[in-house]
Amino acid sequence: xxxxxxxxxxxxxxxxxxxxxxxxxxxxxxxxxxxxxxxxxxxxxxxxxxxxxxxxxxxxxxxxxxxxxxxxxxxxxxxxxxxxxxxxxxxxxxxxxxxxxxxxxxxxxxxxxxxxxxxxxxxxxxxxxxxxxxxxxxxxxxxxxxxxxxxxxxxxxxxxxxxxxxxxxxxxxxxxxxxxxxxxxxxxxxxxxxxxxxxxxxxxxxxxxxxxxxxxxxxxxxxxxxxxxxxxxxxxxxxxxxxxxxxxxx
Amino acid sequence: xxxxxxxxxxxxxxxxxxxxxxxxxxxxxxxxxxxxxxxxxxxxxxxxxxxxxxxxxxxxxxxxxxxxxxxxxxxxxxxxxxxxxxxxxxxxxxxxxxxxxxxxxxxxxxxxxxxxxxxxxxxxxxxxxxxxxxxxxxxxxxxxxxxxxxxxxxxxxxxxxxxxxxxxxxxxxxxxxxxxxxxxxxxxxxxxxxxxxxxxxxxxxxxxxxxxxxxxxxxxxxxxxxxxxxxxxxxxxxxxxxxxxxxxxx
DNA sequence: CAGTGGTCTAGACCACTAT
DNA sequence: TAGTGGTCTAGACCACTGA
Numbered sequence: 001x002x003x004x005x006x007x008x009x010x011x012x013x014x015x016x017x018x019x020x021x022x023x024x025x026x027x028x029x030x031x032x033x034x035x036x037x038x039x040x041x042x043x044x045x046x047x048x049x050x051x052x053x054x055x056x057x058x059x060x061x062x063x064x065x066x067x068x069x070x071x072x073x074x075x076x077x078x079x080x081x082x083x084x085x086x087x088x089x090x091x092x093x094x095x096x097x098x099x100x101x102x103x104x105x106x107x108x109x110x111x112x113x114x115x116x117x118x119x120x121x122x123x124x125x126x127x128x129x130x131x132x133x134x135x136x137x138x139x140x141x142x143x144x145x146x147x148x149x150x151x152x153x154x155x156x157x158x159x160x161x162x163x164x165x166x167x168x169x170x171x172x173x174x175x176x177x178x179x180x181x182x183x184x185x186x187x188x189x190x191x192x193x194x195x196x197x198x199x200x201x202x203x204x205x206x207x208x209x210x211x212x213x214x215x216x217x218x219x220x221x222x223x224x225x226x227x228x229x230x231x232x233x234x235x236x237x238x239x240x241x242x243x244x245x246x247x248x249x250x
Numbered sequence: 251x252x253x254x255x256x257x258x259x260x261x262x263x264x265x266x267x268x269x270x271x272x273x274x275x276x277x278x279x280x281x282x283x284x285x286x287x288x289x290x291x292x293x294x295x296x297x298x299x300x301x302x303x304x305x306x307x308x309x310x311x312x313x314x315x316x317x318x319x320x321x322x323x324x325x326x327x328x329x330x331x332x333x334x335x336x337x338x339x340x341x342x343x344x345x346x347x348x349x350x351x352x353x354x355x356x357x358x359x360x361x362x363x364x365x366x367x368x369x370x371x372x373x374x375x376x377x378x379x380x381x382x383x384x385x386x387x388x389x390x391x392x393x394x395x396x397x398x399x400x401x402x403x404x405x406x407x408x409x410x411x412x413x414x415x416x417x418x419x420x421x422x423x424x425x426x427x428x429x430x431x432x433x434x435x436x437x438x439x440x441x442x443x444x445x446x447x448x449x450x451x452x453x454x455x456x457x458x459x460x461x462x463x464x465x466x467x468x469x470x471x472x473x474x475x476x477x478x479x480x481x482x483x484x485x486x487x488x489x490x491x492x493x494x495x496x497x498x499x500x
Numbered sequence: 501c502a503g504t505g506g507t508c509t510a511g512a513c514c515a516c517t518a519t
Numbered sequence: 520t521a522g523t524g525g526t527c528t529a530g531a532c533c534a535c536t537g538a
Contacts, residue, residue: 014526030471034432040504051528056505064314072505073535083422083436083468172333182284185495186333192442192460192485210442210460218333219495221280235442245435245469264507290523301509306524322524323516504536510529517523 007048015050019058027067027078028246034080038068041076067246081245102141106167109202111135113155120152124217124225131155133178135166138202145203146237151229154179171218175227181220183227188216192235199232210235257298265300269308277317277328278496284330288318291326317496331495352391356417359452361385363405370402374467374475381405383428385416388452396487398452401479404429421468425477431470433477438466442485449482460485 006022009015026032038044041059045052059076062068070076114134116126133155139147151171156179165174172183193213200207211232218227256272259265276282288294291309295302309326312318320326364384366376383405389397401421406429415424422433443463450457461482468477 016526028434028471030432042504051530053529054527057526059505070505071536073503073537075504075536080426081422081434083433170333172331176330182280183333183495184278184331185493185497188492188494190490190492192462192483192488194444194458194460208444208458210444212442221278233442238442240440242438242440243435244438245433247435266507292523301511303510304508307507309524320524321517323518323522325517325523501538502536503538505534507531507533509531512526512528514526515524517521519520519522 007050009050015048016054016057016061019044019048019050019055020061023058023062024065024067032078034078036078038076038078065246083245100141103143105140105143107138107140108163108166109136109138111161111166114152120228123228124152126154126225133161133174137166144237146234148199148202148232149229150231152227154181154226156180171216171227171229175218179226181224181226183218184221185219185223186216187219188214190214193232195232203232203234205234205236212238257300259300265298266304266307266311269294269298269300269305270311273308273312274315274317282328284328286328288326288328315496333495350391353393355390355393357388357390358413358416359386359388361411361416364402370478373478374402376404376475383411383424387416394487395453396484398449398482399479400481402477404431404476406430421466421477421479425468429476431474431476433468434471435469435473436466437469438464440464443482445482453482453484455484455486462488462490 007015007018011018023032023038032038038059039047041052041055044055048055059068059070063070066082067079068076069079112134114132116124116128116130116132120126120132121128131154133153134151136148136150138145139149151174153171153174157177159178161178165177172186175181175183191213193211194208195203195205195211197207199211200209203211205211212235214231214233216227216229216231217225220226257265257268261268273282273288282288288309289297291302291305294305298305309318309320313320316332317329318326319329362384364382366374366378366380366382370376370382371378381404382402384402386398386400388395389399401424403421403424407427409428411428415427422436425431425433441463443461444458445453445455445461447457449461450459453461455461462485464481464483466477466479466481467475470476
């Protein structure tokens with residue numbers, strides 16, 4: 001029982017962090033198995049000679065990581081990893097490309113100010129005459145065209161539009177710059193689809209080739225839609241990956 | 251200035267929770283804008299007549315929600331909502347269908363014990379003679395076939411396989427039941443694809459119709475793969491939705 | 501009832517930031 | 520140097536659980 005040696009109270013590393021890592025290691029090594037209880041908080045505190053609040057801080061880290069759960073009046077128990085929550089992360093396109101060391105290129109096909117038409121009115125529920133910044137861009141990495149994006153952004157300020165702004169395909173930034181609205185939430189819908197003729201031509205793939213279709217709507221503080229976009233990603237060049245359970249993060 | 255009225259110290263609702271909601275409301279109503287500072291912790295504590303630790307607990311809730319961030323030595327500031335992290339959640343297929351009030355049906359097409367072939371050996375890196383439980387199922391809702399799944403699960407126990415077990419298409423449960431390994435992490439890769447002839451026939455769609463293809467690998471504590479599965483979802487019946495930013499959760 | 505986790509206090513010292 | 524957030528303590532009382 002050299003538990004106490006695992007915690008250095010004079011270290012620059014916080015005690016709660018050392019303690020959390022100590023239990024995390026026990027769990028990862030199988031010394032504490034799912035369903036088993038951790039020692040009571042007071043026992044941990046006295047065993048390591050630290051305060052109960054510090055123990056609780058450590059446990060709250062493990063709770064946040066999904067490795068343990070607490071039950072009032074009963075104790076703290078090792079959780080069973082949940083692997084059935086499918087969470088796919090698609091990092092920002094720009095960042096993703098740059099991370100791979102590729103040369104990102106954004107080509108603006110069209111950019112203009114438009115008034116809401118029937119289609120947009122239905123999608124966003126805006127008044128008929130609302131003005132929008134509309135543009136279409138193609139994203140390419142090392143000369144290969146990968147994505148085609150069509151976007152509408154509410155346009156309330158009179159600020160001129162800089163070409164460089166359009167090359168960062170982040171809807172929320174553009175909304176922040178060109179409207180008085182503050183974008184606070186966003187809904188995206190991802191579908192599997194096949195390229196139509198226009199998309200196939202623009203992306204240099206054959207019609208009916210598989211693509212990801214992402215529709216994004218951006219909302220302000222009041223839940224009012226203030227931007228809409230559609231993105232087509234080449235299915236043969238793009239994958240979404242999801243890691244869950246107790247991923248390592250040491 | 252009736253701030254103090256917003257906190258009821260005798261309520262059953264914890265003070266830190268009331269305080270967090272108080273600031274959340276200020277932020278949502280635009281009284282505190284992105285970039286602006288919250289009052290110093292000590293000032294909040296004395297203004298509401300509570301302890302600084304309780305204030306910190308409240309702020310940590312807001313930090314976890316992504317609504318504020320702290321900077322040591324400077325202060326606590328309202329965050330700008332991040333809307334560019336695309337995170338698609340696909341809840342467990344069973345739960346999703348049941349939530350919609352549909353009648354879920356799982357049909358087992360095939361189920362047997364197999365030894366690892368070259369393909370599986372390459373994918374999972376296991377020894378040649380490892381035995382696997384192999385099965386294929388079709389998932390349908392109200393008579394309509396929606397998904398087709400092929401799964402391999404390491405089979406170390408001699409337990410008989412119950413038909414009902416196979417009807418819950420959760421890989422991790424099956425691994426837990428039929429192997430000595432503890433599944434702790436999972437990797438899933440989602441692709442846009444088109445149905446091949448076999449898949450089209452089984453799902454009752456036309457060949458080359460768009461589908462989601464999800465490959466899942468399950469790992470044990472040591473990072474050793476202990477299960478693999480491939481799922482085909484009808485693209486015309488399945489969408490993934492992502493909400494981010496400051497979503498409401500009152 | 502004893503034992504557990506949940507909340508809260510009133511201090512303390514520290515590291516970091518700005519002036 | 521003054522002001523901020525980060526960590527930690529040694530208590531306290533509460534709500535919930537199970538024997």
